[in-house]
Amino acid sequence: MANDPSEKDPVSKPPASGAEDKPVAKKPTEPAQAGSVTANPSVPPDAPAKKPAEPSAAVPATPAVPGAPAAKPAAPAAPAAPKAAAPPAKEAPPKPLPLDNELVQRLKARFGDAIREATLDRKQAIITIAADQLREVSRYCRDEEKFDMLVDLTAVDWPKREKRFDVILILYSFAKNERVRLKAHAGENEPVPSACEIWPAANWLERECYDMFGIVFEGHPKLTRILMPDEWQGYPLRKDYDILKQDTDWVRENLGIESGQ
């Protein structure tokens, strides 16, 4: 009803002005000028001022470091691209870069080989560590580096890899207003040290991880399923657990119906 006139606008507008307005997507600098900043004159000063942070890091590094990966992200985009002409036209697509800031250096000095890799993906720091050192590194990050809040703890399943799980801890520091992501690889039947005693917030998060992936957290006070029923068989978020799969026995026993979609 009220949408009829409004629906026409987006169709007519973006193609016309989209090309030159694209860079304006960067945030205007001054609150008061929210309206005027959109006007085109501000594009040249604004875009270079804001943009460099990412591309300047991304562009020079491209030929030097990940030579092969550099070609990769472009390749998959290209075949599907005829209609999506925009992505290739952009500068470099975001990709992981090696990271070597002070935090990483301090961690490396302290834990040596336990710090496997440090990368910067879309301006976000990711530090891969050895799973058996997870608790020590976490404690250090909380006490010495002031990452006092565990924002999230989760996992990703890569079934083709030798150690199939990535356990991911997202930490936040109030003092530095900064996030960092710790990542540890874990095999299928390989327990991961629990972070519960460092951040009590990990309690339910680790239970959810166990529930969904079957990752065992050693030292957890009560590692039981949290979202699925206690007797459920299988770990739903694993990649080999089909989306239509159910624990048919459980459904028959507890709901009194035959499982089936």
Place this chain on the structure above:
Amino acid sequence: MSDPRTTELTNVSTTVLGADEIILNMGPQHPSTHGVLRVKLKLDGERVVDSECIIGYLHRGVEKIAEHRSYQQFAPYVDRMDYVAAVSNGLGYCEAVEKLLGTEAPVRARVVRTILTELQRIASHLLWLGTHALDIGALTPVFYCFREREEILKIFEKYCGARLTTHAFRIGGLQYETYDGFEQDVKRFCDDFTHRIDEYETLLTENRIWVGRTKGVGILSAADAIALGVTGPVLRASGVKWDLRKAMPYAAYDLYKFEIPTRETGDTYDRYVVRMEEMRQSRLICVQAIENIPTGPIMARIGKVLKPPPGEVYHSIEAPKGELGYYIVSDGTTQPYRVRVRPPSFINLQAFDKMARGSLVADVVAIIGTIDIVLGEVDR
């Protein structure tokens, strides 16, 4: 302030009973659990000795579904998590995918997003206020709150056709231009709303019963709140001045002036005061934003088929209930490899045990209400 390091882990065992202890089961079918939350309480007389939340009754496997949908197809699903703040959910998801693509919505889209998200925050807080007051025994506020909330839902309906699960935003910007009269509608609501909040406050703020039922109930210290990962108004009521809109601005929040209300004690009354003040601040943001919506396109040029380059991103926003984060892993295909939602309700609910221990049974209802959970988001 106690040291977070000494915060003991919650002991959730409710099997060993003392001489006068009983176990009381509350929910999942209980009007004051705001959905299908089940709480097992170990009681010594009227006192809560131990508690355990049992959740998962509303688990729908949202994160699994995400892996089998394209990026755009998954967007409407996020509305079904925190279904009383669908617009905020959508904003978090769209911005996360935009970050993954390395793009950003045009400024006009970001301002409109900010206005709608702040209206949604008011609507969510109004629903919380009405039901929370109802739980504690104040019957009147719920009618007033729903009256004002209705005005916001009408704006949503006029804008995108839906009231609750709105799917208001698209990856890259907005699908719809604002309708004719959008500014007037928002302005009218904002003008009206100041008096309305004052009206609620006359009903509750100095009401002896209200104060008696909320002051000193469910205290959460700042150190405990941080250790338990609690965010949002609950954290701010404990004295931590932290809001993602200021700490890591997204959408167009860096353009507007607003305060972060905080309190010191971290009890149920403080959380009430913080949320009331937050509604005023949200209104202020709307007033500033509506004055000057920039012109320009509403959609970034991102193409119809989204294939984010391989990699991962974590992006979070200040949803009405706390930090709502999306952790998305891309393998370069059209479907996300993994979508993890960091639900504020789920993590805040974990602090329930800490708040409830030692309180009276009747206060449990107040404490569940004050955390402001939505079970659709807890269970996903």
